[in-house]
Every structure is written in structure tokens, then in C-alpha cells.
Amino acid sequence: MTNFTVEATDLTRLYGGREAVSNVSFTLSKGEVLGFLGPNGAGKSTTMKMLTGNLAPSNGSVKICGIDMIENPKEAKALIGYLPEMRPLYKEFTVDEYLIITARLHRVSAKHIKKAVEVAKERCGLAHMSKRLIENLSNGYQQRVGIAQAIIHNPMVVILDEPTVGLDPIQIRDIRSLIRELGSDHSVIISTHILPEVEIVCDHVQIIDKGKLVFNGPIEVLKRQRIGNKLLVGLRNMPEAEALLKVAGVMEVEILPAGFARVRFADDATPAEAIVAASVKNKWGLFQIAPDQTSLEDVFVQLTYQDQAVATPSVQAGN
């Protein structure tokens, strides 16, 4: 039981009869990063609010390290660091003042407050902003303050709702590495719209759509689907499809405009070399060959617009 840092069971939330989230169950172990994906209004933020005790679930329960959120909210909340979608910043304070208040409210003992504030600032790259008013910080720096307040008390579970919104690419990279770092000894749950981000930082992915969990499993499953079994071949002298089909391992050829062809091959075959060899031999004028990646967006669309065949076995794999 206590191996799991987060245990959500049958979480359901009704808004006036409409189910915003229905029967979402999952578990998270220590050292895992869970990515939460879903279209707008799918119930990501609602789920996160329930996990952090900001919203009472209509049904179901949340346990943080075995402590029930509804029965012992204080103890459970002490183990969580949460950055909501809208950064909860008191803009009239300086970064230091704000972080000290946060540390106090999260029961960091008086002796350690200074240290905790320093560490949090350093981790989020805020050290040189200590004395600035939060109001005067740029959007990206405000976001960092938001993340700093979520990790200041060194919580077991860090829950970040769209943490990289409004950051520049370098900051995004920093934040991602920070999330990875956090993931090594805490559990992290992040929600995001940016799909490649999930691939970079997460071990586990959950896709939620219309309040229901449609995919829950390790990131590898998603990656495998993404890379797939297609090659995009560019040939200056495009031969007939039949000629391409003769190459060993090629199952299907689709001729595209501008001298491209999409080649699907058998699951265990790797026909790239054979295609290159055939091209040299027949002077097809190969100028490009690359795996034809289904974009994550496609996978995402596929999953959210109901692909039961994919979702069902993966859900089992995830649990």
C-alpha cells in the first residue's frame, strides 16, 4: 500500500449533474514522473484539484503516501507541492518574502526556512531576483516563483499544472531538467498541452478525455506507436509502386507528390538498407530517407477520439 505515493481510486466529480471527471483511478510510485494529457476541458485541472484537496471529489478517494486526503487533509497536504494553472502569487511581496511565507505555511521549521528558500531559489534559477517584487517580474520568472513555492518544503509529490506555459525555450529546458531531477526522488505529476514535453520528461502518460481515462501506461508504449513502421523516401526518379514493392520487407507503398513515397514495412523488417541499395542499382536518385513519424499529435487525436483497441491493452499494461 505505502509503496504508492499517489493512489487515486474511482475519482468522480460532478458539476451540476455533468461528470467533469468520472471514475479516474491510477497509482504513482516514488521516483516516477506522470504526464497528464488531454484536450481542453477534459478534466485535467479538476483531477489535479481533487488530488491536492482543493476540490472535494463527489465519489472516490485520494491517498497520498497512504494518507487519505478527505480524512486527514492536513497530513496529506503537507506531502504535496502544488502549482495550479493560475499561479497563486501575492504580487505585492518580493520573491524572498513570498517564499518565506510559503515555507512557514508548509510547516518548514523556523531553523530551516532560510535554507529552504535558498535551495528553492537556486533550483528555479531565481537567486538574483530575491529582492524584486513579484509584480515586476516577467511572466517566465513568475512561473519560476510558482514552481519554487511548490517545491520549497521538499514534498513527496509535486503536482504542476502546465508548468512550462509562458516560458522561453531555454527556461523550458531548465524547467524540464528540474522536473526530471525532482522525479528522481519525488513523484511528479504534470499536465501539459505540449506533447513532446511529455516524451522528454515523463515515465508514465495518462490521456484523459471527457473526464475519462483513455490511456494510462508507460511512455514507451506511446513512443512505439509514434515511430511506427513507416519510412518516408524521397526519390528523384520515382519508379512505379510495383518496383518499390519488390524490395524485401516492404508491405505497402503510397506515392506522394514531389517525389516522395511512404513505405510501410513489416514489423520485424528494416528495409532501409535494401531501399538504398535498390535505389543505387536502379538510379532512382535517392535524396532522402527517414522514419515517417506519426506525430504525437496524431497519436493523441487517435486516442482521444476513441481507439478502444489501443486503449484497452495499454490500460492493463499501465496498472
Added chain:
Amino acid sequence: MIINVARKELKSVFASPMGWVILALLMFAFGTHYLNGVNDYFAVMSGAMRPAERTGVTQFVGQTVYGLASFIMLFAVPLLSMRLISEERRSQTLPFLFSAPISLTEIVLGKFLGLVAFLSILIVFIAVMLSTLNIWADIDFGYIVANSIGLLLMVASFSALGLYFSSLTQQPVVAAILTFVALFALMILDRFFAGDPSNTLASLSLMRHFQSFSGGLIDTGDIAYFVLFTVTFLTLTVRRLDADRLRG
């Protein structure tokens, strides 16, 4: 934990000029009245020949200052209490408090105590100011203590009501207006029942319960009234915030 929330609130009042300006303006008003009170005392008392017409300097000056204080608080408290929850609601900072390991009761009590602590500064200043009369006169400290306690209790009741209205809305101004109207109605309630002072409704009036304190009398019945008033509105506030969590 309650203390930490209160500290945050106090810090936030003083982080903007608002807190300082209100303190300064109110102290200016009280100071002027104090000065006028002392001047008037000499003018009035030199004309009052018979002993029955004479009142002590503490009571004479104290009445002026505390009378003004209770009236000014009617305006000052709504202005200060309006932001407490509605501002947090508007700038969406409530999750910050909700996801910290503190209960709703602690949040509400902390906010309430923060505001009362701020207003207590004024009460202490007034008491100290009046005590300076002791330099040349022999004043009645009991009177000042009773008035301070009365003012503190009244301000606490005002704050509790203000906090509740602040929790109802996202707009601080709406909260301020509602609080002001409610307080004003409660203040003048007993005027409507001037002909029938024993009416139950009349005894709901805040002013009526402050009167015994302003006369220097600490009445447990009045203390109970203010305490119950405060507790009622604080409880309502907690319930309102809990409804946020339940209904979303």
C-alpha cells in the same frame, strides 16, 4: 499556523501604502479630536459651576475620541476587510492557502486575527494618547481600559462581518459596500426602536452594546453579544469557503 496566516495578512496590509495611509489618517483624526476635546474641556468646565455639572477629564475627552473611533471604524473596517478573501478569489490565490497543510478554520481565523491585529494598533495608540492626560491630571484608567476592550470587541465584530461578505464575492468593492450597509444598519437599528427599548430587534444593535463600554462599564452580557456575533460570522465564512471546496 493561525499566526502564520495572520502574519501574512499583516505583511500584506503594510506591503502597500494603504495600511500606512489609513493608520496615519485615522491617527490624525483621533489626534485632532483629542486636542479639541482638551480645549473644549476647559471651555465647558470653566462655565460649569455646580459640582453636578462637572465630569472628569478622562470621560470628557475619552467620550469625544472613542465616539469618533467607533464611528470611523464603520468606514475603515469595510475598506480593510474587503480585500481579505475577495481579492484572493479574484487573483486566484486561494489554492495557495487551500493546498497548504492548514485547515479552513485556521485560514479564516488567521485572516481575522491579522485584521484585528492591525486595528488593535489604532486602539493601542488611542489608549496611549489618552493616557498622556495623566501627565497633568489624575485620570481614570479603568475608563480607558473599558473603552479599549469595547472598541476591540466592536472592531472584531465588524471584521468578522467584513470577512464574511468578502468571502461571498470576487469584487472587493462589492464586499466593502455590503459590509458598510450591513454595519450601518446594525449600528442604527436601535434608533428605529427608540420608543420601545425593550424590543428584541433593538438589542441586536451593535451601538447599543457598545454604549455600556463607552460609559466605562464592562458588562459580560455585552461581551457575550460581541463574541457571539464574531463567532457566528467567522463560522459562516468557514462554511462559505468549505462550499467552494465541495461545490467548486
